[in-house]
Amino acid sequence: MLASQETGLVIVVALVVLTLTALAGSHADRLSGTAVNNFLNSNTLIQVATDASFFAIMAIGATIVIISGGIDLSVGSIYALAGVSMALALRALGQASPSTIVVVGLLTCVGVGLLCGVLNGMLVVGLRVHPFIITLGTMWVLRGIAFVATKAESILVPFSLTSVTKASLGLRGGLYPVPMLVMIAVTILGTLYLTRTVMGRHIFAFGGNVEASRFAGLALGRIQLGVYAVSGLTAGLAAFLGASLYGSASSGDAQGYELYVIASAVVGGASLIGGKGSAVGAMLGALLIVLIRQSIRTLHFDQNYEWIVIGCAIIVAVVIDRWSAGVTSRRLSRSSAAPATGGIT
Amino acid sequence: MTEPTVRFDHITKRFLGVQALDDVTLEVAAGSCHALCGENGAGKSTLGKVLAGIHSPDGGKLFVRGREVRFNSPRDAFAAGVGMVHQELAYCGNMSVAENLLLGKLPRRRGFVDRAPLDQRAREMLAEIGAELDVRAPMSDLRIAQQQLVQIATVVGAGADIVVFDEPTSSLSQADADRLYELIERLKARGVTCIYVSHRMPEIYRLCDTISVLRDGRHIATRPAATLSESELVTLMIGRELGDYLPQGEERGTGKELLRVERVSVPGKVRDVSFSLREGEIVGLAGLVGAGRSEVAQAIFGLENVTSGRVFVDGEPARISEPKDAIRLGIGLVPEDRKRQGLVLGESGLHNTTLPILSRLSRALFVRRREEETLASTFFSALRVRTPNLAAPVAGLSGGNQQKVVLARWLAANSRILILDEPTRGVDVGAKAEIHRLIRDLASRGNAVLLISSELPEIIALSHRVLVMRQGELVTEVPRAQATQELLLRLMAGVELVPAA
Numbered sequence: 084m085l086a087s088q089e090t091g092l093v094i095v096v097a098l099v100v101l102t103l104t105a106l107a108g109s110h111a112d113r114l115s116g117t118a119v120n121n122f123l124n125s126n127t128l129i130q131v132a133t134d135a136s137f138f139a140i141m142a143i144g145a146t147i148v149i150i151s152g153g154i155d156l157s158v159g160s161i162y163a164l165a166g167v168s169m170a171l172a173l174r175a176l177g178q179a180s181p182s183t184i185v186v187v188g189l190l191t192c193v194g195v196g197l198l199c200g201v202l203n204g205m206l207v208v209g210l211r212v213h214p215f216i217i218t219l220g221t222m223w224v225l226r227g228i229a230f231v232a233t234k235a236e237s238i239l240v241p242f243s244l245t246s247v248t249k250a251s252l253g254l255r256g257g258l259y260p261v262p263m264l265v266m267i268a269v270t271i272l273g274t275l276y277l278t279r280t281v282m283g284r285h286i287f288a289f290g291g292n293v294e295a296s297r298f299a300g301l302a303l304g305r306i307q308l309g310v311y312a313v314s315g316l317t318a319g320l321a322a323f324l325g326a327s328l329y330g331s332a333s334s335g336d337a338q339g340y341e342l343y344v345i346a347s348a349v350v351g352g353a354s355l356i357g358g359k360g361s362a363v364g365a366m367l368g369a370l371l372i373v374l375i376r377q378s379i380r381t382l383h384f385d386q387n388y389e390w391i392v393i394g395c396a397i398i399v400a401v402v403i404d405r406w407s408a409g410v411t412s413r414r415l416s417r418s419s420a421a422p423a424t425g426g427i428t
Numbered sequence: 429m430t431e432p433t434v435r436f437d438h439i440t441k442r443f444l445g446v447q448a449l450d451d452v453t454l455e456v457a458a459g460s461c462h463a464l465c466g467e468n469g470a471g472k473s474t475l476g477k478v479l480a481g482i483h484s485p486d487g488g489k490l491f492v493r494g495r496e497v498r499f500n501s502p503r504d505a506f507a508a509g510v511g512m513v514h515q516e517l518a519y520c521g522n523m524s525v526a527e528n529l530l531l532g533k534l535p536r537r538r539g540f541v542d543r544a545p546l547d548q549r550a551r552e553m554l555a556e557i558g559a560e561l562d563v564r565a566p567m568s569d570l571r572i573a574q575q576q577l578v579q580i581a582t583v584v585g586a587g588a589d590i591v592v593f594d595e596p597t598s599s600l601s602q603a604d605a606d607r608l609y610e611l612i613e614r615l616k617a618r619g620v621t622c623i624y625v626s627h628r629m630p631e632i633y634r635l636c637d638t639i640s641v642l643r644d645g646r647h648i649a650t651r652p653a654a655t656l657s658e659s660e661l662v663t664l665m666i667g668r669e670l671g672d673y674l675p676q677g678e679e680r681g682t683g684k685e686l687l688r689v690e691r692v693s694v695p696g697k698v699r700d701v702s703f704s705l706r707e708g709e710i711v712g713l714a715g716l717v718g719a720g721r722s723e724v725a726q727a728i729f730g731l732e733n734v735t736s737g738r739v740f741v742d743g744e745p746a747r748i749s750e751p752k753d754a755i756r757l758g759i760g761l762v763p764e765d766r767k768r769q770g771l772v773l774g775e776s777g778l779h780n781t782t783l784p785i786l787s788r789l790s791r792a793l794f795v796r797r798r799e800e801e802t803l804a805s806t807f808f809s810a811l812r813v814r815t816p817n818l819a820a821p822v823a824g825l826s827g828g829n830q831q832k833v834v835l836a837r838w839l840a841a842n843s844r845i846l847i848l849d850e851p852t853r854g855v856d857v858g859a860k861a862e863i864h865r866l867i868r869d870l871a872s873r874g875n876a877v878l879l880i881s882s883e884l885p886e887i888i889a890l891s892h893r894v895l896v897m898r899q900g901e902l903v904t905e906v907p908r909a910q911a912t913q914e915l916l917l918r919l920m921a922g923v924e925l926v927p928a929a
Binding site: 291300 | 731750751752763768770771775784790794797837
């Protein structure tokens with residue numbers, strides 16, 4: 084069910100995986116003594132998926148914003164504020180049962196994220212200021228609040244959270260698939276939201292042509308508010324996973340994540356003009372960026388080259404995507420040159 | 429016989445699998461006004477664009493003044509004295525008239541733009557075509573007709589003596605179009621060769637001395653205008669006899685009142701407008717551009733800030749503060765600017781059709797897709813929308829088919845009160861006749877139609893009565909029996925009001 088738009092991306096991801104596998108070399112497993120590929124092993128793969136999961140979850144939110152023709156620069160700060168809010172709330176809660184801690188933690192994180200998103204949305208709709216400016220402002224304000232609230236300290240979160248996020252779910256060898264599973268779940272939910280719900284269709288129309296959407300009677304303010312709320316929500320969810328995985332939260336968390344997130348969305352085929360993008364694309368985009376980062380480690384390149392490589396990769400990925408989309412549309416128009424009516428193909 | 433100014437020699441051009449031009453050979457005589465006619469998609473604009481250097485042909489040769497030329501860009505064509513006036517005007521709205529006129533060759537002094545010679549040169553270029561405009565005004569402050577003058581001045585003032593006009597009147601009012609005709613006649617008198625792409629009969633016969641017809645990318649015929657009758661021309665264009673090209677509408681009984689508008693005002697745009705629409709009735713709304721016709725339509729649809737007045741639907745007072753309210757009450761608006769206001773061009777025909785009624789088609793937030801497809805395909809086949817499939821983006825459809833998608837939207841939404849703002853603008857002859865038939869059909873099924881059009885023959889042929897607006901006010905109502913083009917024009921312009929008979 085991959086749209087043609089994502090096929091190119093899948094091929095690129097596959098190529099990177101194959102190249103890394105071929106070039107990574109192998110080491111002997113400590114227990115069994117069999118040769119294990121330095122890249123293609125369950126530990127590294129789950130590590131890549133875990134690293135990608137935070138970006139991917141937020142990139143799906145960002146994609147929804149970008150489809151509407153907007154932008155959200157504040158997701159990194161929302162992540163930090165949601166994380167420290169949870170840590171502070173749980174510290175205030177003190178002793179409680181593990182399930183209470185998880186529920187309170189999750190609700191705090193997601194709630195604060197949602198609230199920040201709604202704030203962004205209300206400012207964008209109410210003040211009629213470009214979302215770039217609004218979220219640039221809230222990016223600093225929200226991180227500032229997190230900074231003030233924690234006095235710049237890192238705050239530990241209860242271990243019961245970590246045990247949920249790092250649950251092995253029956254896998255052996257210290258693997259923890261929960262972040263990856265959450266990423267997959269969010270991708271599925273995001274896809275359903277965008278392609279099957281009324282709201283999702285309204286977002287595409289809004290981003291494709293605001294004026295025509297107004298003439299079609301859509302509630303424009305509500306659509307805009309909604310996309311920023313969803314973006315904040317995904318940042319809150321990512322913060323929950325992040326803080327519980329690493330066992331602490333601080334106001335300095337997720338610095339610069341907004342750019343990784345937007346890059347993931349754009350590499351995943353979202354158009355900054357609006358009207359185009361997909362949740363699967365965003366997930367693949369995040370995966371690709373993390374893979375490229377991983378490749379520097381796996382192939383023992385100088386870490387200092389990371390940003391240069393990622394920067395180039397983003398531009399190359401978008402150009403390839405545009406080119407393959409052009410090829411596809413040409414192929415489509417050739418096949419549709421024959422007259423036909425009705426029916427969906 | 430003199431050397432033709434332009435000669436297309438076996439020109440072919442393909443776009444993404446579509447044969448846009450197929451072995452076209454034709455000649456344009458020096459100093460003539462040569463019409464290129466055909467339905468939308470016939471290739472007439474493409475041929476004009478080949479001459480103007482916008483498209484380079486895949487095959488064949490192009491000769492200008494007897495010499496073979498190969499244009500790789502509009503710049504090349506321009507250097508050879510060929511310019512084009514586009515259907516959709518392209519300009520930088522934030523820059524001044526003078527800057528737009530001389531964009532690309534702004535006079536410079538030490539690297540800075542030199543204002544005085546810029547304005548001077550711009551005034552000269554405008555004077556060349558007898559136009560007077562404030563050269564320092566930002567382009568976006570100009571009316572469409574004035575923007576077009578700037579474009580013509582850009583081309584002619586820079587010395588082009590072969591000018592391609594691509595449907596130049598498609599967004600002009602009658603009065604502005606008349607002024608444009610006079611300008612073209614003046615250009616012709618000066619020896620400028622005009623190539624006039626259009627499918628509007630009256631203007632073709634008014635301006636052109638030779639007519640070439642294209643159909644499906646092929647050259648069908650070239651005849652002197654004097655020997656080609658209007659009906660022959662239509663037949664050539666569509667390749668079949670068109671029984672009733674624009675027949676007179678018949679008087680028919682109308683039912684109960686569906687919409688009543690009482691003293692509606694929109695500050696600065698519409699003053700005290702009152703009228704009503706009945707079941708089965710087509711009411712024309714005529715007026716010059718800027719008379720407030722579209723504003724009335726948009727006020728009823730909840731898009732304008734209505735400060736006073738009331739609207740009744742089915743005799744009940746209606747509160748319409750946004751389009752959603754209007755849609756719920758069964759009002760549909762086919763807006764003036766199809767591409768900007770009507771459609772989300774990148775989205776499919778299916779999605780565009782059901783956009784306003786998605787919540788009606790959904791269960792627990794999810795769109796019921798089977799039902800949606802059934803609904804859309806019902807109306808697509810009823811309106812004969814020609815599209816490869818329901819999922820094809822509407823950007824790829826012809827103007828007529830795009831317009832049918834907008835119409836299908838309101839039929840699918842069960843609208844009984846249809847406000848059609850320029851429903852046949854930029855639509856080819858065949859689709860136009862279909863849309864006319866459709867409008868009649870809609871009325872005969874008990875819908876009420878408010879028809880806004882700048883084409884008076886269209887209003888006269890379709891309407892049961894005609895409302896005339898001038899400067900934001902409704903000046904009068906003319907019953908169909910008395911509606912003539914001349915009377916309506918006088919009323920619209922407010923000159924020498926003939927006393928009612």
